[in-house]
Amino acid sequence: MPDGDEVNQNKDVMGDLKQRLADSPLLVKGFNRQGLCILWNHECERRFGWHWDELQAHPDPLALLYPDAAVRRAVRRTFSADSRFREWAPLTRKGTPLPSLWVNITLPNGELLCIGHDISKQKKAETKLQLAARVFECSLEGIMITDADNRIIRTNPAVSHITGYDSDELLGRTPAMLASGRHDADFYDAMWHSLNTRDHWRGEIWNRRKNGELYPEWLTISALRGKDGKLSHYVAVFSDISQLKVDTATLEHLAQYDPLTGIPNRRLLADRLLQAMARARRLNSQLAVCYLDLDGFKQVNDELGHPAGDRLLIEISHRLKATLREYDTLARLGGDEFVLLFAELPDHDDLTPILTRVLEVVSAPVTLDDAQAWVSASIGVTFYPHDDVSADVLLQHADKAMYQAKQDGKNCYRFYDHRQQAEQQDRYRQLQSLEQALQQGEFLLFYQPKVDLLNGRVSGLEALIRWQHPEQGLLLPADFLYQFTGNRLEWALGQWVILSVLQQIDRWQQQGLHLTVSLNIGANHLLQPDFALQLDAALRRYPRIPPACLELEFQELAAIHHLEQVIQVLEHCHRLGVQIALDNFGSGFSALSFLRSYRWTNSRLTTASSATCSPTTTI
Template sequence: MVTGNVGRNAVELRQEAERKLAARRLLLPDDEPSSLRLVHELQVHQIELEMQNEELVHVQSELEHALKRYEQLYENAPVGYLTLSADGIIGALNLTAATMFGAERAVLVGRRFDALVSDGDLPLWRAAMASMLRKECGGRQHVDLALRQSDGELIHAQVDFVRIAGQAPDAAILVTLTDIGERKRAEARMRLSASVFAHSYDGIMIVDLEGRIVDTNPAFTRITGYTRDEVVGQNPRILASGRHGTDFYAGMWASLHERDFWQGEIWNRRKTGETYAEKLAISAIRDDEGKLQQYVGISSDITSSKLHEAELDRIAHFDSLTGVPNRRLLADRLERAIAHARRAGKLLAVCYLDLDGFKPVNDLHGHAVGDELLVEITRRLQGQLRGDDTIARIGGDEFAILINDLSEANEVEVALERLLCAVATPVLVQGQELAVSASIGVTLYPTDDVDAEPLLRHADHAMYQAKEAGKNRFFLFDPDRDRKAQTHRLQLMRLREALNENEFVLHYQPKVDLVSGEVVGAEALIRWQHPERGLLMPGEFLASLAGSELQRGVGEWVIDSVLAQIVSWNAEGLALTASANVSAEHLLQPDFADRMQAALARHPAVDPRSLELEILESAALSDMNQAARVLERCRSMGLRVALDDFGTGYSSLTYFRTLPIDVLKIDRSFVCNMLGDKDDRGIVEIVVRLAEAFHCGVVAEGVETQAHGELLVGLGCRVAQGYGIARPMPPEELPSWVRAWQAAATRFLPGG
């Protein structure tokens, strides 16, 4: 009879067998014979064995499943397991351990464990093993080792081991391997962070959310002078220098709240009270959930670089001798002053000051004395200016001055008079009394509504005008005058282009003998064949040439063209005297006669007597004697000389008496009005008599009617020109006009 206790006890098993036998209807009454009773017992026992066998099969299945689960847990445990013999031979190991070593299990079993330990940790392992073997079973130890993988790479593991059976040398040791590589790396990072914190050259300060300093590094102490113990628990504002306002700190906190970061330059105060500049970066530190933990500030002392930067800025923007702004800083100040004047609706005076007589002082007494004088003059000028005005040295003895917030133009006059007085007061330098003065040019913005550079240029121009006017004074720039001058310059440029592009042409107005009807000559009159505006009369452009270098060039072109035209007419059989107008400035050129001779040489076919030079009296010759010498030489070449517009100038008789004249030309203003104005008629008669007295020819301009011609003949003037005879015409038309005139036999005879 089975009495085991596999799943149920014997009583329970017997009862269950009886129930099953009854179910099979095999139970016999109690009065059956003993043989039958024995059979019954055997049947019950058989059923019990069957049931017990079923129970054993079930238990064995569960044990097998449990063993498989254990093997899976063992093989795939998060730690490596292996067993060692007392002499360190690997007996068994799980899959995790094999994976940690990067090798097949079969390769590792039977190897010595210490062959897998790094050389550096081998003494540590052997000492731990020796200690373990001296202990009783159950004794535990652990050690951190660097173990060598199959490819030679090292892994860091925590090795826990315990004796599990027997005594040496038969004792077995169970070893657990835990990969601590990440922990080691984290520890290395922490050690590195701690090392960086401790050895960083930048100061580091950690602040909690309550605004209390919780830690600092040694560099912080070096920079601020505060030890860690002195500042832990304090608010960082103990470093504040007071040089930054609330807006500065509000911007800092706004950046930290919005971006978790702020960086900039800040002035703080050391423990000694000395202010210093630092470059500061503040970062907000958050945990993995994004919750704010603390703030870290990293700073570097940039005081020396800021001082160096300030020195470089001073050198770059301030005059080294006087200490006032230089030209570069002036440009910035001027831009700001213009913007301020525009916003405030005020006047800005831009002044250019140059010292009169400074160079002789510098040359006579030396540069050292000159430098001292400049420093003193600068100090005086500064004393006459307000705090928001600017004085800048822009050259050796040249200064620019900006006077702001003027309500009226006369305010600057008062200020400039003070400046002139300050400069003109003698200065005592090295025992010597020195005296200089100043010439100041000034322009007012926005009356002179231009940019910064033109403003300075205009003030400079005005300063030169002050010098030309006698020095020790100021001169106010006139924008209207400058605009006219600019227009004049532009027109001169255009006229020069016209000369170069052959846009000038000559028209000729005939001169005739009113009695004989003979054509005796023609006056060359310049015109401008403008490509866009058409034919322009002299009144539209000649005034722009007056006094310019270009006037000479145009004059030489006229003479050369007239000479060429004489040659052309002569070739057509037309022999005429042609006259060319010559300005006073052109005539007084030192080489006029030489160039006149060269022009004749270029046209050898021209008889010099065919060319007449008409001198414009209204040009007011500045050197009468020089003009006389030049004209005398021209006459010696065979040229004729006419005095144009006689009677209109302030010194007509002076001209006539001094200059070698062949012909007098009566101005058209007298001729046109002589029919109705007895005074003009009297002047015409006087000029005619004067010409007769000096044996000069006389030509009347402005003959417009038959009556004009008849009256002139009656007064004794036979040669004339004017619209009543012919208008100026292109040179190619003149020959046919001459033929038509002579064919008509036109005469201007009194009463005719």
């Protein structure tokens, strides 16, 4: 998922683009996914008479420009079509049609830019050429007149400006002298068929200037006939749309490529991934989707600044591109996340040396001015069609495998395993269920008397936890406590037990009952750095309770594996006045020697340990 810096960066790019287009001499309007107007530049205000705030507030701004519902539907259909130029005549505020040439560009965020060129002069020249000599001379569109044999008999100054030929060089020759060679015979056959049957043709065509440069133009040809219906002339009106093509290409690049690194973005990756999947199905081959996240990139940003982080991303993208084959794809999704798409892999093992090389080039130091930065890569990999899912789900699976690489120590790659992911999802659901149970008070404490076998008296109570499950009923500790082990909820449950026991002891104290209550402490809870401090704070909340009324039990195994840390915690608890008991003593090695090393309140021995103690053994 993109981070905050990436979102701001994209917003800045789009904002800068919209600001430039706002001052463009072209007609520029923009719509969001809901069809509301988000851009209406100054040229649109000048040409149409509608102000920006009026368009912005209108629930269907296209209705102002195209009152005819059928025309409006036709315009909307072009929003999702290809990027060809199309001619429309939206109405001005005064109700006057404004003939114009439009192209639609879809931005990465789903917004639509419509860029138009006013061709009203060209249209007037098409219909009133004989009566508009001044328009003929002053028009910015090229106007060329030929006789019935298609020989050029007159051109206006714009023709010379566009083609580079003087009028004298064109007269007597055919327009074929401008042909670019990019169109085949079928293209020209269709043009002449339209002229012969409909007396006009309109479309985009590529021609060649005098200096040999190819250029695109929007061309309209009309056949003129006399009163007798006999063909007399052809009139061609055209405009150079080179700059419009450049602007369109720029917008297309912005829509498909990452502005920082110049590599494909998420939109272009999605297109290439779909193509690669189709090719893999057709050729019975396979491809790999690798989700790469940089380890340590945030530290570079924090310590060296975001400009340095940007330079690092550029350098890493250059290194990654150098590891790819010609038909592979590298894309940046945002922040420090990249995707590598490897197509036409003969075997899974063929990817191993490539991934090893990727890890090497990423982990090499990057020089940033006077400093050096080190990052590494965590990579998640999935294969298609082995992982036979959609393109979006392939990326999700590779992302999950990447997080597994993070958990396994970073600077490595991991392959997506649907069975492992299913187990992780089960653990996640269990964790959610436990957290909900804690929040909703589903855990209960029962108090079991501890009887002195020598005199039969109750020496204290032991707190036993149960789960009043809303569906499964009352559950014993063996049914759920193991799920807490090693996760963040183990501490939360332990704290809840301590506070609940202290609250119950306090109520008994008020009733004149002075009882000692023991409770079991999990190993991870006991080994928390602030365990003793948290226990001290809990005791201070109940000042009537003598600390000795609380006895903490823990398993011997926790003490054996973390002996020094356990001793420190126990010494602190001892100073607080809390009793300490060792539960299940003798289940580990060196049991008796450890038992002798500390002053325990109580110890509960296993059968094996009690059997090894002689009557003279001192504990």
